[in-house]
Amino acid sequence: xxxxxxxEIRAAVRDLSIEANINLGADVVAxxxxxxxxxxxxxxxxILEKLLLNARIAKEENIPICQDTGLAVVFIELGxxxxxxxxxxxxxxxxxxxxxxxxxxxxxxxxxxxxxxNTGDNTPAIIHVDIVPGDRVKIILAPKGGGSENMSRVxxxxxxxxxxxxxxxxxxxxxxxxxNPCPPTIVGVGxxxxxxxxxxLAKKSxxxxxGRPNPEPEFxxxxxxxxxxxxxxxxxxxxxxxxxxxxxVHLEVMPCHIASLPVAVNIQCHAARHKEMxx
Amino acid sequence: MYIKEQKAMxxxxxxxxxxxxxxxxxxxxGDSVVISGYIYTGRDAAxxxxxxxxxxxxxxxxxxxxxxxxxxxxxxxxxxxxxGAAGPTTSYRMDAYAPRLIELGLKxxxxxGARSREVRDxxxxxxxxxxxxxxGAGALMARSIKEAxxxxxxxxxxxxxxxxxxxxxxxxxxxxxxxxxxxxxxxKRYQKKVS
Numbered sequence: 001x002x003x004x005x006x007x008e009i010r011a012a013v014r015d016l017s018i019e020a021n022i023n024l025g026a027d028v029v030a031x032x033x034x035x036x037x038x039x040x041x042x043x044x045x046x047i048l049e050k051l052l053l054n055a056r057i058a059k060e061e062n063i064p065i066c067q068d069t070g071l072a073v074v075f076i077e078l079g080x081x082x083x084x085x086x087x088x089x090x091x092x093x094x095x096x097x098x099x100x101x102x103x104x105x106x107x108x109x110x111x112x113x114x115x116x117x118n119t120g121d122n123t124p125a126i127i128h129v130d131i132v133p134g135d136r137v138k139i140i141l142a143p144k145g146g147g148s149e150n151m152s153r154v155x156x157x158x159x160x161x162x163x164x165x166x167x168x169x170x171x172x173x174x175x176x177x178x179x180n181p182c183p184p185t186i187v188g189v190g191x192x193x194x195x196x197x198x199x200x201l202a203k204k205s206x207x208x209x210x211g212r213p214n215p216e217p218e219f220x221x222x223x224x225x226x227x228x229x230x231x232x233x234x235x236x237x238x239x240x241x242x243x244x245x246x247x248x249v250h251l252e253v254m255p256c257h258i259a260s261l262p263v264a265v266n267i268q269c270h271a272a273r274h275k276e277m278x279x
Numbered sequence: 280m281y282i283k284e285q286k287a288m289x290x291x292x293x294x295x296x297x298x299x300x301x302x303x304x305x306x307x308x309g310d311s312v313v314i315s316g317y318i319y320t321g322r323d324a325a326x327x328x329x330x331x332x333x334x335x336x337x338x339x340x341x342x343x344x345x346x347x348x349x350x351x352x353x354x355x356x357x358x359x360x361x362x363g364a365a366g367p368t369t370s371y372r373m374d375a376y377a378p379r380l381i382e383l384g385l386k387x388x389x390x391x392g393a394r395s396r397e398v399r400d401x402x403x404x405x406x407x408x409x410x411x412x413x414x415g416a417g418a419l420m421a422r423s424i425k426e427a428x429x430x431x432x433x434x435x436x437x438x439x440x441x442x443x444x445x446x447x448x449x450x451x452x453x454x455x456x457x458x459x460x461x462x463x464x465x466x467k468r469y470q471k472k473v474s
Contacts, residue, residue, distance in 0.1 A: 041469060043309075043451075050413055058364070058418035067354045067364040067417040067437075105363055107354040107437050116324055118436045147369045147391075147414065179462050180369050180392035182414040234470035238391065238413060240451065241465025271415040 002079070002135040004279055006087030006095075009137070012277045013096025013125075016141035017072060018104035020275040021064045024055040027210040028247075028272050035184060035237075035244040044242030048184075051237075051270060066271040069106040070143030072097045072125040075207070079134035093139075094123045109146065128200070140207060142274035148185065148267045151177035154199050157261040163222065166191055166263050171229045173265045174246065179239020182269035186210060187230065187249045190264040192256040202266035205250035207274050214251050223249045237270075291449070297345025298386035300406050306452045308461040312410065313447040318347040318389070320441040322368055325432060326376040333379060340431035340440050343380060347387035352437035353427070354417070362427045362443075364417025367391040370409070374398050381407045393462050394454060403458045410450035411461075423448040 029052065036048045058065040074093050078084075084092065101108055101122040108122040126144075153173055157165045170189055177185075190201025213220035226249040236242020247270070256262055289311060294302055296316035306312070319341050321329065332339055350370055354363030370390030377388060378401035386407050391414035394402075402408060412420055426444035433439050453461045 041465075043465070047413060050416055050419060054413075054416040054419040057422065061418065063357065063360070063418050063421065064354050064364040065418055066415045067352060067366055068368070069354055069364075105355045105357040107352065107363070109352075109437070118438075120436075145415075150369070178393055178466075179411075180371065182391065232471040234466040234468065236465065236469055238411060239393070239462050239466070240411070240453075241461075241467075241469045243469055269415055 001081055001083040003083050003085050004137055005085055006089070006092035008279055009084065009089065009092040009139070010096040010099065012139050012279060013074065013093050013141060014100040014103065016139060016275045016277055017097055017100025017106065017143070020141050020143055020273045021069045021104065021106055022058055022062060024058065024065050025210070025272065025274070028270070029055055031210050031247040032270075035247060039242055039244045041236055041242035043240050044237045044244060047237040047240070048244070064106060065273070066145060067107055068109065068145035068147065069101070070145045070273070071110060072101070072122060073142045073144050073203070074125050074127045075140040075142070075204070076127065076129045077132045077138040078129055079136045080131050081135040082137055089129070090127055093127050094125055097123050097125045137279045138276060139279070140274055140276040142207060145269055145271065148181035148269040151181040152202070152264070152266045154195060154262065154264040156195065157263055159259070159261050161261055165261070167222070167226060167229070169263050170226055170249070170265055171233070174230050174267070175233050175235070177267060178235060181267045182271070183235055183239060183246065184237050184244045184270050185246045186268040186272050187226070187246050188266040188268060189249060189251045190266070191251060191262070192254040193262060194257070195262055197254070198262035198264040199266065201252035201254065202264035205252040206266060206268045206272065208250050210272065211248040214253070216253070219251045219253055223251050296347050298347060299345065303386050303406050303408050304456050306408050306455050307457070308452050308455050308459045308464065310452040312450050312452060314347065314450060315446050315448070316444070318349050318443050318445055318448070320351050320353070320443060321348050322350050322352050322438050323372050324435050324438040325440050326373050328432060330376045330379050333383065341442065344384035345386050346384065347389065348380070348385060349443065350388065350390035353421075353441075354437070356427070362421050362424050365421045365424055366417035367412040367414055369414075370394060377401065381405050389450060393460070399454055399458060399460065402454055403456055406456050408452055408456065409454040411453045412450055420448070
């Protein structure tokens with residue numbers, strides 16, 4: 001067994017929390033630039049230019065891209081030959097989030113569901129752990145804002161709904177969300193599994209480098225068709241009209257029950273933040 | 280492939296707070312505006328408390344007459360800065376409260392996303408407007424904020440009511456006093472039928 005100290009995990013989570021919120025990924029910046037070339041509306045082009053400027057200001061002045069620095073969603077791929085020593089894993093992650101959100105001047109957005117009293121330190125983090133082969137630990141930190149999360153949905157279609165039913169559900173979700181989730185968005189879609197697995201697939205699809213297609217040609221084609229329909233809705237950046245409503249559709253797919261066709265749509269705002277580290 | 284329209288952007292309308300009825304009535308959807316002066320922050324929790332105070336006929340933490348409320352929960356100010364990132368939050372969550380404030384003199388709201396029929400009707404009836412700021416551009420918006428002071432409910436943290444001094448705060452008019460809506464009209468222009 002390889003030993004990894006909880007302190008290393010804490011420090012990694014702290015650094016990733018800050019890094020993810022301040023430095024927008026190069027893939028997202030490239031997608032803004034590509035959209036700027038194609039966008040038909042002058043108002044929309046002006047917004048895309050301002051989003052590029054915003055990313056530059058955040059990086060230069062060391063402040064968050066967006067004030068909603070999210071709940072800290074943390075994916076951990078834990079090698080089965082790793083022994084975490086010094087603190088339990090989830091406490092180490094929460095400890096790292098606590099440090100990162102305090103030291104990085106990030107907004108604490110976690111609260112009690114009814115009294116709305118803020119927990120004060122942005123914990124508990126939303127932690128997903130996968131046990132994988134090997135002796136390494138991969139930590140992915142993906143802060144998720146409330147505006148786009150609120151526009152996300154899970155549904156259980158009948159198998160008869162098929163490919164067209166999934167297409168309509170996804171496109172209509174983006175249409176109904178309109179300007180609310182801060183377009184241009186990235187549309188994460190999970191198809192199959194169970195009720196909760198579909199949602200997790202949708203969320204995980206957002207971790208893929210922006211615009212990289214699904215490896216299966218059948219699903220890559222469905223991603224392209226969905227994106228074309230979404231960008232024909234006219235919603236555009238910030239919902240003020242335009243041809244860039246979404247930058248990409250990412251599908252993650254798995255088999256499901258013979259009675260079911262679960263579909264989840266997890267909408268990601270243009271502040272698509274995730275950073276990772278391998279220990 | 281779409282044809283790129285090369286229309287130049289119009290010069291922004293300059294506004295200062297508190298807003299007058301005349302200034303508000305002169306605005307139309309799609310106008311770019313820059314606002315200077317004091318504005319107030321408030322989001323979910325603060326709106327709930329404002330309306331509770333109104334119900335109990337108690338004084339509010341700021342004068343609503345001509346006021347502009349910015350729906351924002353900023354990130355904390357790092358040392359040497361006035362405020363952290365400060366872009367708008369989604370406005371529909373304030374729709375349940377906004378008509379009450381508009382009736383009492385609120386003239387402007389700043390946020391992102393569509394408003395309810397009730398809020399739009401109240402804007403027409405009492406001459407108020409709704410402006411969109413660029414959602415997710417928190418670092419950019421913070422540049423126009425020159426002072427920030429918590430004036431009520433500090434315990435709400437990011438949701439506390441702050442008085443902000445803004446200079447040339449860049450916005451777009453989304454709902455005007457004529458009942459028009461830029462989200463509806465802007466989207467129609469770029470909608471395309473897909474076979």
